[in-house]
Every structure is written in structure tokens, then in C-alpha cells.
Amino acid sequence: MLELERLTKLFEEGKITRRTFLSTASALGLTAAISPALLSKPAHAEGKVIKIGGAVPLTGPVAYWGISTMQGWVDGAAVINEKGGIDIGGEKHMLEIITYDTKGTVADARAATTRLVEQDQVKYVFSQAAASTIGMLQITEPAKVISVVACWGYLKIYGKDYPYHFRAEMSDYEQGYAYIPFMQEHYGKDKLKSAAFIGPDDQDGIDCNYSYKRLMEYYGIKDLGVEYFNWEDTDFYPIVTKTLKSNPDFIVTSPSPPGITASIVKAAREMGYKGPISSPAASETKTILEVAGEYAHDVVLPVTCVEPVTDSQKAIKARFIKRFGDFNALAGNYSWWIYGLVAAIEKAGTFEDTKAVADAMATVVLEDTYVGKVTWEGQNSFGIRRQGVYDCYTTLIENGKARLADVRYPELPDTY
Amino acid sequence: MALDELTQMTLTGINLGLMYALIAIGLTLIFGIMRIIQYAHGEFYMLGAYVLYYWAAVLKLPYWVGIIVSAAVIFVVGAALQLLLFRPLHGKNILYSLAVSMGLIFIISSGGLLTFGTIVKGIPSVVTGGVMVFGAFYTYERMVISIVSAGLILGLWYFLQRTTTGMAMRAVSQDPEVSSLQGINTRRIHWIAFGMGSAMAAVAGCLMGTLLSIVPTMGFIATVKAFMIVILGGLGSVPGALIGGLIIGFIDSFVTTLVSADVAYIIGFATIFVILAFKPTGLFGQDWD
Amino acid sequence: MTENTKVAAGVWLIAIAFAFLLPVICSYDKYILHVGITIAFNIALATSMWLIWTLGFISFAHAGFMGIGAYTSALLFTGLGWSLWVNMWLAAAVAGLMAFVISIPLMRTRAVYFFMASWAVGEVIKRVFAYYRGIFGGWDGIFNIQPPKLVLPGLNIDFSSRVAYYYLALVCCGLIVYVIHRIVRSRTGMIYWSIHESEILAQHVGINVLKHKVIAFSTACALAGVTGALYAHYHTYINPKTFDIWQSEFSLVHIIVGGLNTLNGPVLGATLLTVVDELLRPTGWYRVIFFGVVVILTVLFLPGGLETVPARLRALVGKWRKRSD
Structure with missing residues (x-):
């Protein structure tokens, strides 16, 4: 308080003019703001270069996912370049990653992709989340540019009509064939006879509800209905109150980010709900433990590897911490994408003919990634193999503690 | 409608309403006294929550002291x-x-994402357990939060009514020129009011952050709610902000439970529009020229 | 014609010539044309918002009315198959009519209350699009809004071509700016500024303030509606989030940074900031911080915006000359 008054006095006496103070401060701020743009790394000076573009949300509400996605590509490119690059027909090619921000909106995703495809001339792009994917596909498909994304639902822009479009992240639907069998084994089939769904009030929520309904039908579990929350909701008491009225044996919430999952868990437990709650999108154990505290119990988190087990997982974690300062399970889940693409390019023996690369990619199998074994599936249900399917590491939170409870490859039905 | 459901909705409504009121009273203070638009008010709510997070969850220091530290910071x-940005814009x-406050939103929320990271965080609760009220479960945490909010609102009201600085603030809010003639240092009142208003938002951020989760982008929703309430209650009116807060809290609780959150927003904004159309200065507000 | 207006007219002519030659200059680079189209939309939105400002207030519902235009055109296209050529006028009519109805109660409020009431209008528009999923498609919006084709004897243009849409956007944006220019330069425009200066005084000299406010607001919103229709058919996809308060706020930033006093301001601001925004795209959060810093610095150190820079420089040079004499 005294300091403040002194400062005020200095201002009033004109010892520091507001102008000098502000201009110094802002000059510093501007320099800080612009320098990263100017200092961006130069392209590899020698040898052939394959450019890969990222149109991902680096700002806005889904920035967390965007940044995690980008880290996987940047890390993978560095690792591959250190080893001398990709071998195509005996010639070495370096990888270069260019990333632009989409703010998580469709229009900006389109702008970023336009710049990547039409100005930077990239043949391969990656993205994250539905809005960015929608904006991206309008540009990439006609230009025969391969897109590797994480996007659930929106099935009308996926499948045979989009042959260059790969969905690397397993959606809640594929995850279901891993976590529901696990839950049935862990809790007993008789304890899980009915379920209710909570999701966001948008296309993502509707699509995830559709996946959930198909899963419930497949496993013969009674569906007690759905409640949608709004992204701007602050308190989840109203939504959870509505859900608990039907008294479900367990609750599925998807795609709810960790903070919202935790709020739902906390509200449900506070109201005395005892059944398990699964969240196929939360993936951030620490947040759930922090927010829900003692109420974090019987929370099932598919595709969440709480602590690395295999040597390659441990190596990825160590490398990410060294390179980016931190590591999260989500970035780990995305870290194999680049290796899938590189394997396809090497297999096809070309990087210019994207059709050949896309065909090769569909047959790629990776054995030892952060998510274990990876394949591309979906021949029977979509007529084309464009969906990544891999070992599902399921974390279980019990009494405020998280542990890796199950690892299994999704038990997909023959019709998939 | 069952009794337990009704009780649940009412308790949630009171809880939300009091916390909204806490944010909105801070804003209405700034509004009434400085007559500027402080659009970045919610950013202080966010910053307050993060101060408490680093104090209580990272440094593991005592929770309640953390709230006071957060308010002071x-x-x-x-x-x-x-002093730096808003004084030159006075009048x-x-x-x-x-x-300017819009610029502040860009800087603070993006700067927050760079500094605090994009991962959602939680402040561990210090009060646990709860009690059944008419068939609805009411946690002690929510109870304490409601009591603290109500206590702070009462405290502020007492401060404005009974202390010299408080009375000076009300005088400036009613007529800046006359109060300046009466020997009130309006410049001093301005920065005190701005600081106090922001601190109230910070406390609300701490409480809300404990109850729910925190993320650097949470400020804007708080700004939206605070503006809705302040306009509803009228600029510069503390009782107006309290009543407005409770109205919006109840709309959020009841309409979201019974219909949907989008409808809650539509009804909230439509109410504001109708009130302004009939009474262009809000329920209890001052007239600006 | 004074020296200054001559210079301004010259600059305008050069700018228009440049805009028309841009596709050739950039050798039909599709990405640059995309930026050009974005600039055209931003200019149209900022100038029509500035028209409301000439009466002394800022409407945060502006992007909402752009949304009404976009949804009108999109629904007419997906539902009835009508092309943009018809929909554009209907979009303007619907947006203008809605604005007219809403503005009568809205104009009772003033200063900060107007700002807030207009915000409420914008939010309600957005939420209505989001809530009525059956009609407006909910939060996920409307897909497949195709650009129009122009079939005339001897002329066949498909506007799904980037160059063609660039010229369409350029011409429409140019017309919007021209319409606003004519309004502001007319007697009506002078009345607007007199209301801006003092509403009470204007009322006392016999100006029907409410009438002018309602007409100006409706006109501006109709122009925003046209912009929305053009936006929808270019992006082929719209959702409620595109038309939320941030869109209005970015337009406001364009106006403030460009300048508030003449039509040059919003045009200059929208052009420069859109380009800067594109240049900073790889920088993530720094881009948003940069915008914040620019806005605050402009308000504190350059209150008239960028358009006052030449005058300020002239004054500086004059001072320096005097000193050296």
C-alpha cells in the first residue's frame, strides 16, 4: 500500500511520466511478442526436404490439445532428422514441420491450411479437434493432401469419399471395445446393467452419444438417456442432478476435458452417487485428482497411460521433458502419428505421389509406440482403412489414487 | 417436481447467485465511481484464482491466508x-x-496461458463432508463458500455506509465534481475503488476455483455474468448487484436443470433487454450522460 | 478541393487499382487471394460498424446481424436451392428488418447501457442459432453452402474459383464502402455527426434523433447482413460461434487502431491488422498479446488512430523546419 502511494506520488510529481513508463514497458513487450516470429528456424539448407504442415489450435479453448499434437510431430521430426532423415529410393530426405494457429475455429483452420497447401506447398498436414478438421478438409481433399487428425464423430466428412483423410486418434467408439470389457471384468457384468450419458451440447456431444448408444446396444446395456451441458457452464450440479434421476449403474461422459470430467465426478459423488464414471476424453489424471480430491473414486480413463511402462514410453517421456519442459499423456498418445506417416512414405517409396502414400499408410502396422501396437482399421464399417486403432491403456482412479489398470487392444466386432 | 430436486436447485441457485454477486459488486464499484467500462474484470477473477493455486496447491501454504494474499496481490x-492505463481516459x-480493457483481456488471458499453461488445474478443497437438507445433499464446502460470499458483501456494504473512505466513495459515485469541491481526493478514491473491485473479483475466483476447476480462459465468462448482473441491477448500485446476482444465479440453476443452458442464457439476456427497454438505467442504476 | 482531400483521393485511387491488380501482381497465389477476401469481409464489417459510430455509439450486436444475413442466405440455399444473387438481397432485407424492429426499444438506452443492451441482442441471436437445432443446425452449424455461378450469354463464371470470388468480394466490399461514403458525405451524414457531438443539442434544433438512429442502425445492419451472406458462400460452412461477440470486438479493434474520424480509419485498420494477423499466425499466443498491446498503445498514444499519422508527421516536420529556420 505504501509502495503504491509512493508510486502514485512519483507519477503525480512527474518524476516518472506515464508516457516513459508505458513506452518502455510496451517496447519490451512488443520485442518479446515479435521476436519468436522473426527468429523462426530456417529450413534445412542442404538435401531434400519434406515439409509437413500443422494447422492446429495453438490459442483458444482447445489449445491444450493443439499444442500436445504439435509436440509429437516436432519431436518425431527431430528424432528422424538426427538419424539422417527418411530414406526414399536410396536418397535421404529431411523433415520440416511448419505450424500455424487455427484458434480452434473453422474459418481460421481454413486460412491456415490454405497457407500450408497453397503457399508452403506441403503434401502432408496434421490437425486437432473437429473445428480445425472441418476447415482443413475443404482444402486438403481436392488438393490430394494427406491429413492426419484427431477428430471424433462428424462421420459425414469421413470415409470412402475422403481417401486422403486419416483419423489417427481412436475415438470414444473404438475405445469402448476396450474399456467396457475391462469394466465388466472389474466391476462384474451384473453391476453394469444400465448407463447414462453426459456430453457437451454440440456436434461432438451428439456424435459421442451416438457412439455410446451403439456400444450399449452391442453390450446389451440399458441406455437411460442423455444430458447435454454447455461449454460455458460453470456449475455441473444442474446437469448431474438431472442425470442421477434415472439412477444409472454407471455414467459415461464424453468428450469432456479433464476439468469438466472432474467437476462432473465431484458433483455426482457429492450427491451420493456410487457407480463408476468413465470419460474417454479426459486423459489428464492430475487435474482430476486436484479438482475432485477425495471424491475421485471409480473413475475410468481409457487411453490414458498414467505412468510409462515400456522402455520406448519412458524414452518418449524423457525426451519430451527435455525438449518441451513438460509431458502429458495426451502428447504421448499423439507421438506415434509421424512415425506412421514416415513408415508409409518409405513403404510407398515416394513422397510426391500422395495416393500411393495413402494406400501404403492403410497397411502400416507399428509395433512399439507410446500406445503399443498401432494399425489402421475400419474396412467393413467405412469401406476404407482410415481409423487408427491401438492398445488402450486404461487408468483407474480409486480413493484419490490413479493406477494403470488395464492394457488391451480393442475387441472390435467383425463388422468393424 | 420432487422436493429434493427443488431444494437442490434452490441451494445451487443461492450458491451461484452469491458468487456472481461478489464478482458483480466489484465491477459495479468500479463502474459507479470511475464511470468507465472495465471489460477485463473477469481477468482479475482468473488471476486471483491462480494466486491461490500457487499459494495453496503448489507451495502448500494455508488456504485461508491464501485468499487474503490473493486479494492483496x-x-x-x-x-x-x-494509475497507468485508466486514469488518462477519465472523462x-x-x-x-x-x-483498453479489451486489450487487457487479450494480454492477460494469453499471457496467463503462456505462464500458467493450458492444462486445467484444481485447488484442493479444505472443507469436506456435507449434510442432507430436505432430501438434497448440501456440502459443507458450498455452505462455507456461500457464507464467506455473503459476509464479504455485508462487509463491503458496511464499509461504504460507515467508514470515511467508504462515504467518500459513495460521494464520488453520486457527483464527482461536488465531492471534489468538498475536498475529496477523487484520484485517490479512483485507484482504491479499482483495487477493491478487482480484489473482490479475485476472492470470487478463489472460491469458484476451489469449487470447480481453473483455467486461464475462465475470466471471460465471469465478465459476461458480471456485466449481465450489473446492468440488470443498475450501474453503481450494490443492492442492485446482489439482487441481480441472485436472479441470474436462480435462472442458471433452475432453467439449466429443467430445460437447457442455452435457454438460460437466452432468458437471462432477454430479461436484461426487456428491463433496459422499459427502464433504460437498470433496476436501481445511475444515469450517465 | 483542398490539398488534403486531393492527396486522399489519390491514395484511394492507387489502393483501388492495387486491389484490382492484386491477382496479377501475386501471380494468382491462392493463399494471398484468400487473405484478400478476408480483408474485404473485415473492411465491410468494420466500415458498417463505423457508420453506427458516426452517431456516437458502438453496437456489439454487429456480428450477430452479420450472422442473420449469413444464416438467411445459407438456409435459402440449402432449403430452396436459391443462389447468392437472390439471397444477398434477402439477407440484407432480413438483417435490416430485424435491426429495425429491435432498434426501437434498443435506442431508448444510452452510453454504457446501450453497449450492454446491444451485447445482449448479439448473444441472444447467437444462442437462438445454437438452440434451435432443427432449423439452424445448432452449434455445429450448416455445411455445404456453395458459391454461386454466373451464367450470362457469352459469359460463364464459376465463383468456386478463388480469383472470381476475390473480385466478387472486392466489388461488394467496394460498394458497401461507397454507400457509406455517400451517406456520410450527404446532409444526413452531417446530421449524424451533430447527433454524435451532442444528442440534446441536435434534438433542440429540430432533428428527429430517434428516427436517424433507427435508420442508420438498420442500414448498417443490412450491410453487415450482405457481408454475412458473402462470408457464408465463401467459407461454405457457418456456425453460431463465427458471429459471436469476439467478431464484433475485432471489428471495433480495427476501427480504433485505424481511426475513428473518417472512413479511411476502419479501411486502414481492417487491412493492416488482417495482414499482421496472418503474418503472426505461426506465433500462437504472442499474436493475441500483440493485438492487446497495439490496441492499448493506440488509445493512449495515438488517440485518432493510424489515419492521423500523416498529419502528425506533417506537424512534426513543420516544427522541425521552424526550429531550423
Whole structure:
């Protein structure tokens, strides 16, 4: 308080003019703001270069996912370049990653992709989340540019009509064939006879509800209905109150980010709900433990590897911490994408003919990634193999503690 | 409708309403006294929550002291920003203060994402357990939060009614020129009011952050709610902000439970529009020229 | 014609010539044309918002009315198959009519209350699009809004071509700016500024303030509606989030940074900031911080915006000359 008054006095006496103070401060701020743009790394000076573009949300509400996605590509490119690059027909090619921000909106995703495809001339792009994917596909498909994304639902822009479009992240639907069998084994089939769904009030929520309904039908579990929350909701008491009225044996919430999952868990437990709650999108154990505290119990988190087990997982974690300062399970889940693409390019023996690369990619199998074994599936249900399917590491939170409870490859039905 | 459901909705409504009121009273203080648009108010709510997070969850220091520390830190930040950025805009078109505070939103929320990271965080609760009220479960945490909010609102009201600085604030809010003639240092009142208003938002951020989760982008929703309430209750009116807060809290609780959150927003904004159409200065507000 | 207006007219002519030659200059680079189209939309939105400002207030519902235009055109296209050529006028009519109805109660409020009431209008528009999923498609919006084709004897243009849409956007944006220019330069425009200066005084000299406010607001919103229709058919996809308060706020930033006093301001601001925004795209959060810093610095140190820079420089040079004499 005294300091403040002194400062005020200095201002009033004109010892520091507001102008000098502000201009110094802002000059510093501007320099800080612009320098990263100017200092961006130069392209590899020698040898052939394959450019890969990222149109991902680096700002806005889904920035967390965007940044995690980008880290996987940047890390993978560095690792591959250190080893001398990709071998195509005996010639070495370096990888270069260019990333632009989409703010998580469709229009900006389109702008970023336009710049990547039409100005930077990239043949391969990656993205994250539905809005960015929608904006991206309008540009990439006609230009025969391969897109590797994480996007659930929106099935009308996926499948045979989009042959260059790969969905690397397993959606809640594929995850279901891993976590529901696990839950049935862990809790007993008789304890899980009915379920209710909570999701966001948008296309993502509707699509995830559709996946959930198909899963419930497949496993013969009674569906007690759905409640949608709004992204701007602050308190989840109203939504959870509505859900608990039907008294479900367990609750599925998807795609709810960790903070919202935790709020739902906390509200449900506070109201005395005892059944398990699964969240196929939360993936951030620490947040759930922090927010829900003692109420974090019987929370099932598919595709969440709480602590690395295999040597390659441990190596990825160590490398990410060294390179980016931190590591999260989500970035780990995305870290194999680049290796899938590189394997396809090497297999096809070309990087210019994207059709050949896309065909090769569909047959790629990776054995030892952060998510274990990876394949591309979906021949029977979509007529084309464009969906990544891999070992599902399921974390279980019990009494405020998280542990890796199950690892299994999704038990997909023959019709998939 | 069952009794337990009704009780649940009412308790949630009171809880939300009091916390909204806490944010909105801070804003209405700034509004009434400085007559500027402080569009970045919610950013102080966010910053307050993060101060408590680093204090209580990272440094593991005592929780309740953390709330006071958070309020003090945000008071200083708010007062400093008033002196630096908002003082020169005093008496100019409100567009300028709107623009500056909009710039602040960009800087603070993006800067927050760079500094605090994009991962959602939680502040561990210190109060646990609860009690059944008419068939609805009411946690002690929510109870304590409601009591603290109500206590702070009462405290502020007492401060404005009974202390010299408080009375000076009300005088400035009613007529800046006359109060300046009476020997009130209006410049001092301005930065004190700005600091206090921001500190109230910070406390609300701490409480809400404990109850729910925190993320650097949470400020804007708080700004939206605070503006809805302040306009509903009228600029510069503390009782107006309290009543407005409870109205919006109840709309959020009841309409979201019974219909949907989008409808809650539509009804909230439509109510504001109708009130303004019939009473262009809000329920209890001052007239600006 | 004074020296200054001559210079301004010259600059305008050069700018228009440049805009028309841009596709050739950039050798039909599709990405640059995309930026050009974005600039055209931003200019149209900022100038029509500035028209409301000439009466002394800022409407935060502006992007909402752009949304009404976009949804009108999109629904007419997906539902009835009508092309943009018809929909554009209907979009303007619907947006203008809605604005007219809403503005009568809205104009009772003033200063900060107007700002807030207009915000409420914008939010309600957005939420209505989001809530009525059956009609407006909910939060996920409307897909497949195709650009129009122009079939005339001897002329066949498909506007799904980037160059063609660039010229369409350029011409429409140019017309919008021209319409606003004519309004502001007319006697009506002078009345607007007199209301801006003092509403009470204007009332006392016999100006029907409410009438002018309602007409100006409706006109501006109709122009925003046209912009929305053009936006929808270019992006082929719209959702409620595109038309939320941030869109209005970015337009406001364009106006403030460009300048508030003449039509040059919003045009200059929208052009420069859109380009800067594109240049900073790889920088993530720094881009948003940069915008914040620019806005605050402009308000505090350059209150008239960028358009006052030449005059300020002239004054500086004059001072320096005097000193050296």
C-alpha cells in the first residue's frame, strides 16, 4: 500500500511520466511478442526436404490439445532428422514441420491450411479437434493432401469419399471395445446393467452419444438417456442432478476435458452417487485428482497411460521433458502419428505421389509406440482403412489414487 | 417436481447467485465511481484464482491466508493498472476504456496461458463432508463458500455506509465534481475503488476455483455474468448487484436443470433487454450522460 | 478541393487499382487471394460498424446481424436451392428488418447501457442459432453452402474459383464502402455527426434523433447482413460461434487502431491488422498479446488512430523546419 502511494506520488510529481513508463514497458513487450516470429528456424539448407504442415489450435479453448499434437510431430521430426532423415529410393530426405494457429475455429483452420497447401506447398498436414478438421478438409481433399487428425464423430466428412483423410486418434467408439470389457471384468457384468450419458451440447456431444448408444446396444446395456451441458457452464450440479434421476449403474461422459470430467465426478459423488464414471476424453489424471480430491473414486480413463511402462514410453517421456519442459499423456498418445506417416512414405517409396502414400499408410502396422501396437482399421464399417486403432491403456482412479489398470487392444466386432 | 430436486436447485441457485454477486459488486464499484467500462474484470477473477493455486496447491501454504494474499496481490495489480492505463481516459468517451480493457483481456488471458499453461488445474478443497437438507445433499464446502460470499458483501456494504473512505466513495459515485469541491481526493478514491473491485473479483475466483476447476480462459465468462448482473441491477448500485446476482444465479440453476443452458442464457439476456427497454438505467442504476 | 482531400483521393485511387491488380501482381497465389477476401469481409464489417459510430455509439450486436444475413442466405440455399444473387438481397432485407424492429426499444438506452443492451441482442441471436437445432443446425452449424455461378450469354463464371470470388468480394466490399461514403458525405451524414457531438443539442434544433438512429442502425445492419451472406458462400460452412461477440470486438479493434474520424480509419485498420494477423499466425499466443498491446498503445498514444499519422508527421516536420529556420 505504501509502495503504491509512493508510486502514485512519483507519477503525480512527474518524476516518472506515464508516457516513459508505458513506452518502455510496451517496447519490451512488443520485442518479446515479435521476436519468436522473426527468429523462426530456417529450413534445412542442404538435401531434400519434406515439409509437413500443422494447422492446429495453438490459442483458444482447445489449445491444450493443439499444442500436445504439435509436440509429437516436432519431436518425431527431430528424432528422424538426427538419424539422417527418411530414406526414399536410396536418397535421404529431411523433415520440416511448419505450424500455424487455427484458434480452434473453422474459418481460421481454413486460412491456415490454405497457407500450408497453397503457399508452403506441403503434401502432408496434421490437425486437432473437429473445428480445425472441418476447415482443413475443404482444402486438403481436392488438393490430394494427406491429413492426419484427431477428430471424433462428424462421420459425414469421413470415409470412402475422403481417401486422403486419416483419423489417427481412436475415438470414444473404438475405445469402448476396450474399456467396457475391462469394466465388466472389474466391476462384474451384473453391476453394469444400465448407463447414462453426459456430453457437451454440440456436434461432438451428439456424435459421442451416438457412439455410446451403439456400444450399449452391442453390450446389451440399458441406455437411460442423455444430458447435454454447455461449454460455458460453470456449475455441473444442474446437469448431474438431472442425470442421477434415472439412477444409472454407471455414467459415461464424453468428450469432456479433464476439468469438466472432474467437476462432473465431484458433483455426482457429492450427491451420493456410487457407480463408476468413465470419460474417454479426459486423459489428464492430475487435474482430476486436484479438482475432485477425495471424491475421485471409480473413475475410468481409457487411453490414458498414467505412468510409462515400456522402455520406448519412458524414452518418449524423457525426451519430451527435455525438449518441451513438460509431458502429458495426451502428447504421448499423439507421438506415434509421424512415425506412421514416415513408415508409409518409405513403404510407398515416394513422397510426391500422395495416393500411393495413402494406400501404403492403410497397411502400416507399428509395433512399439507410446500406445503399443498401432494399425489402421475400419474396412467393413467405412469401406476404407482410415481409423487408427491401438492398445488402450486404461487408468483407474480409486480413493484419490490413479493406477494403470488395464492394457488391451480393442475387441472390435467383425463388422468393424 | 420432487422436493429434493427443488431444494437442490434452490441451494445451487443461492450458491451461484452469491458468487456472481461478489464478482458483480466489484465491477459495479468500479463502474459507479470511475464511470468507465472495465471489460477485463473477469481477468482479475482468473488471476486471483491462480494466486491461490500457487499459494495453496503448489507451495502448500494455508488456504485461508491464501485468499487474503490473493486479494492483496490483485488489489495492488488493479490499483497499478488504474494509475497507468485508466486514469488518462477519465472523462473521455467510454469507447476508450472499453478498448483498453479489451486489450487487457487479450494480454492477460494469453499471457496467463503462456505462464500458467493450458492444462486445467484444481485447488484442493479444505472443507469436506456435507449434510442432507430436505432430501438434497448440501456440502459443507458450498455452505462455507456461500457464507464467506455473503459476509464479504455485508462487509463491503458496511464499509461504504460507515467508514470515511467508504462515504467518500459513495460521494464520488453520486457527483464527482461536488465531492471534489468538498475536498475529496477523487484520484485517490479512483485507484482504491479499482483495487477493491478487482480484489473482490479475485476472492470470487478463489472460491469458484476451489469449487470447480481453473483455467486461464475462465475470466471471460465471469465478465459476461458480471456485466449481465450489473446492468440488470443498475450501474453503481450494490443492492442492485446482489439482487441481480441472485436472479441470474436462480435462472442458471433452475432453467439449466429443467430445460437447457442455452435457454438460460437466452432468458437471462432477454430479461436484461426487456428491463433496459422499459427502464433504460437498470433496476436501481445511475444515469450517465 | 483542398490539398488534403486531393492527396486522399489519390491514395484511394492507387489502393483501388492495387486491389484490382492484386491477382496479377501475386501471380494468382491462392493463399494471398484468400487473405484478400478476408480483408474485404473485415473492411465491410468494420466500415458498417463505423457508420453506427458516426452517431456516437458502438453496437456489439454487429456480428450477430452479420450472422442473420449469413444464416438467411445459407438456409435459402440449402432449403430452396436459391443462389447468392437472390439471397444477398434477402439477407440484407432480413438483417435490416430485424435491426429495425429491435432498434426501437434498443435506442431508448444510452452510453454504457446501450453497449450492454446491444451485447445482449448479439448473444441472444447467437444462442437462438445454437438452440434451435432443427432449423439452424445448432452449434455445429450448416455445411455445404456453395458459391454461386454466373451464367450470362457469352459469359460463364464459376465463383468456386478463388480469383472470381476475390473480385466478387472486392466489388461488394467496394460498394458497401461507397454507400457509406455517400451517406456520410450527404446532409444526413452531417446530421449524424451533430447527433454524435451532442444528442440534446441536435434534438433542440429540430432533428428527429430517434428516427436517424433507427435508420442508420438498420442500414448498417443490412450491410453487415450482405457481408454475412458473402462470408457464408465463401467459407461454405457457418456456425453460431463465427458471429459471436469476439467478431464484433475485432471489428471495433480495427476501427480504433485505424481511426475513428473518417472512413479511411476502419479501411486502414481492417487491412493492416488482417495482414499482421496472418503474418503472426505461426506465433500462437504472442499474436493475441500483440493485438492487446497495439490496441492499448493506440488509445493512449495515438488517440485518432493510424489515419492521423500523416498529419502528425506533417506537424512534426513543420516544427522541425521552424526550429531550423
